[in-house]
Amino acid sequence: MELSDQIAQYLVSGLSTGAIYALIGLGFAIIYNSTEIINFAQGELVMLGGMFALFFINFLHLPLPLAVLSAVASTTAAGVLFERLTIRPLKAATPLSLIIITIGGSILIRGIAMLVWGKDTHAIPAFSGTEPILIGTATILPQHLWIFALTLLAIAMNKLFFNYTITGKAMRACAVNKRAAGLVGIDVRKMVLYSFAISASLGSLAGIIVAPLTMTSYDVGIMLGLKGFCAAIIGGLSAGAGTVLGGLLLGVLESLGAGLISSGYKDAIAFIILLLILFIRPQGLFGKAETERV
Amino acid sequence: MLKVKNINTYYGKVHALKNVSIHLNEKEIVALIGANGAGKSTILNTLSGITPARSGSIEFNGELVQSLPPDRIVKAGISQVPEGRQVFKGLSVADNLELGAYLRFCAGESKEKIRQDTRHIYELFPRLEERRKQMAGTLSGGEQQMLSIGRALMARPKLLLLDEPSMGLAPLVVQEIFAVIERLRVQEGTTILLVEQNAKAALKMADRGYVLETGKVIIEGNASDLLENPEVQRAYLGKEKKEIWER
Ligand SMILES: Nc1ncnc2c1ncn2[C@@H]1O[C@H](COP(=O)(O)OP(=O)(O)OP(=O)(O)O)[C@@H](O)[C@H]1O
Ligand SMILES: [Mg+2]
Numbered sequence: 001m002e003l004s005d006q007i008a009q010y011l012v013s014g015l016s017t018g019a020i021y022a023l024i025g026l027g028f029a030i031i032y033n034s035t036e037i038i039n040f041a042q043g044e045l046v047m048l049g050g051m052f053a054l055f056f057i058n059f060l061h062l063p064l065p066l067a068v069l070s071a072v073a074s075t076t077a078a079g080v081l082f083e084r085l086t087i088r089p090l091k092a093a094t095p096l097s098l099i100i101i102t103i104g105g106s107i108l109i110r111g112i113a114m115l116v117w118g119k120d121t122h123a124i125p126a127f128s129g130t131e132p133i134l135i136g137t138a139t140i141l142p143q144h145l146w147i148f149a150l151t152l153l154a155i156a157m158n159k160l161f162f163n164y165t166i167t168g169k170a171m172r173a174c175a176v177n178k179r180a181a182g183l184v185g186i187d188v189r190k191m192v193l194y195s196f197a198i199s200a201s202l203g204s205l206a207g208i209i210v211a212p213l214t215m216t217s218y219d220v221g222i223m224l225g226l227k228g229f230c231a232a233i234i235g236g237l238s239a240g241a242g243t244v245l246g247g248l249l250l251g252v253l254e255s256l257g258a259g260l261i262s263s264g265y266k267d268a269i270a271f272i273i274l275l276l277i278l279f280i281r282p283q284g285l286f287g288k289a290e291t292e293r294v
Numbered sequence: 295m296l297k298v299k300n301i302n303t304y305y306g307k308v309h310a311l312k313n314v315s316i317h318l319n320e321k322e323i324v325a326l327i328g329a330n331g332a333g334k335s336t337i338l339n340t341l342s343g344i345t346p347a348r349s350g351s352i353e354f355n356g357e358l359v360q361s362l363p364p365d366r367i368v369k370a371g372i373s374q375v376p377e378g379r380q381v382f383k384g385l386s387v388a389d390n391l392e393l394g395a396y397l398r399f400c401a402g403e404s405k406e407k408i409r410q411d412t413r414h415i416y417e418l419f420p421r422l423e424e425r426r427k428q429m430a431g432t433l434s435g436g437e438q439q440m441l442s443i444g445r446a447l448m449a450r451p452k453l454l455l456l457d458e459p460s461m462g463l464a465p466l467v468v469q470e471i472f473a474v475i476e477r478l479r480v481q482e483g484t485t486i487l488l489v490e491q492n493a494k495a496a497l498k499m500a501d502r503g504y505v506l507e508t509g510k511v512i513i514e515g516n517a518s519d520l521l522e523n524p525e526v527q528r529a530y531l532g533k534e535k536k537e538i539w540e541r
Contacts (some may be wrong), residue, residue: 101409166399169392170393172385173382173385176384178381179380180382181382183368184396184397185396255493
């Protein structure tokens with residue numbers, strides 16, 4: 001295979017992993033914008049998405065679309081429950097203590113998942129077969145196409161929600177100024193709950209659509225969560241294009257690095273980027289120093 | 295319409311309001327004056343449910359509202375235009391106004407009725423209409439103040455709390471805003487509690503006034519009497535003249 005063919009191949013797989021990171025990163029950004037906390041349990045919700053999908057597909061034998069929807073709904077419910085049990089009861093907590101609580105929560109969720117689903121890795125069938133499709137000189141799996149399509153759909157729906165619905169606008173208002181939001185009658189705590197619900201549904205979707213490619217187990221959330229966090233940091237924690245681009249960039253760099261240098265460096269690349277951004281451009285690659293966050 | 299009885303509000307250990315009692319009758323404009331840190335904003339925030347009172351009662355149209363959260367207070371009919379404008383900077387002017395009617399959207403009120411009110415706000419402040427697609431953060435100070443007032447009006451409040459609407463604005467803009475405030479009372483019968491550093495202008499427009507000092511009401515009375523009151527003149531009106539000279 002020529003080098004250019006190889007690179008095309010890495011780009012395809014890089015972009016599809018990047019799409020996953022983008023979805024997870026959006027979850028981080030949305031919660032950050034409404035609460036100023038980084039929800040380190042986000043990765044666990046991604047894992048739960050895959051695990052619920054496993055449950056609905058392999059054990060209940062639901063038809064695929066129904067299984068995916070049920071898995072997203074179950075994870076969203078879990079995200080809402082998480083907010084109710086950990087964030088809501090603490091009235092005057094600082095963001096830092098809440099962040100630590102989310103770390104505790106993530107350990108708890110992972111533990112429960114291990115008890116329920118065991119320590120094994122599980123396979124989920126691909127949505128429509130595993131016959132590679134040839135595009136030019138690169139091959140692409142049908143699952144990659146699913147990932148692109150569903151990610152695009154989720155991002156578009158997200159954008160429509162935040163820009164055109166009154167609830168979406170109210171959530172943005174909370175991100176800008178909570179006190180003023182309260183003064184126009186917006187129930188800020190409800191918006192926080194919604195942000196957890198949206199983040200959980202985006203994260204779970206990521207976990208579900210990637211599972212057929214990577215398998216799933218109780219601890220996949222750690223790495224996926226950190227990669228999503230990295231995407232959000234590259235995007236300056238914007239709940240929009242910045243984070244999406246951040247995810248894609250990270251996915252492509254990882255894939256190129258793993259392919260051209262050594263697959264041993266795959267995870268290291270994400271963390272090097274994360275550190276570089278935090279040191280050099282903490283506002284993210286694409287943002288100005290003080291841009292709007294949503 | 296509003297009866298505030300003996301409220302005490304604290305910030306941690308700081309006793310910011312000490313047994314404050316005020317009342318407003320329907321369609322009145324009442325001025326609240328006092329030096330920096332007297333507790334004027336705290337009164338408004340206590341009324342709005344942002345800094346709830348530790349004791350005392352707030353009765354609004356016969357309903358006790360002192361322990362309601364901010365959104366329920368707005369629902370009850372009290373809207374605040376906060377100090378320093380506080381528009382939603384990353385959202386457009388039109389979106390800011392729309393959010394002012396947030397509770398009405400939630401209550402399922404017809405969109406056409408809300409749109410009508412938006413047009414009314416644009417009629418009060420024509421400059422907002424020209425800029426309706428602009429991000430609120432790019433507006434001038436005066437325009438942001440107009441937007442902030444317009445946003446509060448979109449909730450159709452019965453009682454409007456205004457916190458220093460003239461702060462940092464050019465005299466012409468202040469005139470324009472004060473004209474709208476008077477128009478609101480005359481045309482819509484809105485009751486207004488007006489906090490102002492600019493005591494003279496506020497008392498000229500108001501029916502009654504309260505003077506606040508370190509968290510206590512020290513003088514109250516008709517606005518015209520307050521304007522004549524030697525103590526008020528010395529502490530708030532005289533000082534103001536001096537300040538003007540110093541500028
Ligand atoms: N968030 C807060 N935490 C602690 N103390 C506060 C807080 N907000 C206000 N205070 C204190 O409460 C007192 C009253 O403040 P308030 O803001 O109500 O005054 P004000 O009359 O509105 O003043 P200004 O004219 O400067 O706006 C002041 O002593 C102030 O220092
Ligand atoms: Mg004040």
